[in-house]
Amino acid sequence: MDVRQLRYFLAVVDHGSVNKAAAVLHVAQPSLSQAIRALERELGINLFRRVGRRLVLTDAGRALIGPARQAVRVLAAARASVEEVGGLRAGRVEIAVMPSQSVEPLARIIKAVTEKHPGLSISVRAASTADDVVDQVRSGRTELGLLGTNAPLTDARVGVHRIGRQRFVLVCPADGPFVPGTVVRDEDLAGQRLIVGQPGTGMRRVVDEIRAAGVDLTEVVETEQREAILPLVLGGVGMAVLAESWAPLARQAGALVLAVEPARHLHLALVSDPGPLTPAAAAFLDVAHSLSL
Incomplete structure (x- = not known):
């Protein structure tokens, strides 16, 4: 068993087919298939089974995912440590990020990281909830994650590096029902139509808290797609409680952004892999901690 076989195996797992994995890895499909078959022969068990035209993991394949990711990560860290003895000149950071944090502070962190370490490349993976971010880091799909939670995160399964907080704001159409400068209290939202995120998101938990306090709200749209929220608000469908990271975009688009009381925050x-980090990931964390977020 060698690391190339494990990388090929993980590519098929992540992309769902040999064709897609081969395209991403820039290798010929027969070479990738041959490497997978060789790995299965060496282990003495099938890692995939075919269902129609799809590849489905066997129990043995699922059991291999975690150790394979760890082995690939450890080798990458060892190689990077040796290559970068003279200074961090290259490397790759993979990070899972929730939608609001991908607007801010991710852009600011990446700008600072690439200015300090221009040889680094960064791969950003989408994650819809905080649990999704943690799962991607724990499974080894990414080495780092960036998330927002309604209470400070405590999770012994990952390294947790707290970097700040964002308040929630109300984003609504410019033509009402509120006027600029209004501080909107929970009871002011009675009878209003709201666009909400899916369960498990910060914006959804805020709306659930307001409803639990006895305020009658109407959920007119539930969406997993944050990019759909501003067009819906501007179209008069409803208003939305969003993290303040969206405020500049909302104002630029013509929406009204208002403070809410009581104040709530993300x-x-x-979060990081609890094992040894690659020099690139460690540098990313160092720069993020140095910023005033």
Whole structure:
């Protein structure tokens, strides 16, 4: 068994087919298939089974995912440590990020990281909830994650690096029902139509808290797609409670952004693989901690 076989195996797992994995890895499909078959022969068990035209993991294949990711990560860290003895000149960071944090502070962190370490490349993976971010880091799909939670994150399964917080704001159409400068209290939202995120998101938990306090709200749209929210608000469908990271975009688009009372916040954190980090990931964390977020 060698690391190339494990990388090929993980590519098929992540992309769902030999064709897609071969395209991403820039290798010929027969070479990738041959490497997978060789790995199965060496282990003495099938890692995939075919269902129609799809490849489905066997129990043995699922059991291999975690150890394979760890082995690939450890080798990458060892190689990077040796190559970068003279200074961090290259490397790759993979990070899973929730939608609001991908607007801010991710852009600011990446700008600072690439200015300090221009040889680094960064791969950003989408994650819809904080649990999704943690799962991607725990499974080894990414080495780092960036998330926001309604309470400070405590999770012994990952390294947690708290970096600040964002308050929630109300984003609504410019033509009402509120006027600029209004501080909107929970009871002011009675009878209003709201666009909400899916369960498990910060914006959804805020709306659920307001409803639990006895305020009658109407959920007119539930969406997993944050990019759909501003067009819906501007179209007069409803209003939305969003993290303040969206405020500049909302104002630029012509929406009204208002403070809410009582104030509620998202607590921001970077999470990391609990094992040894590659020099690139460690540098990313160092720069993020140096910023005033």
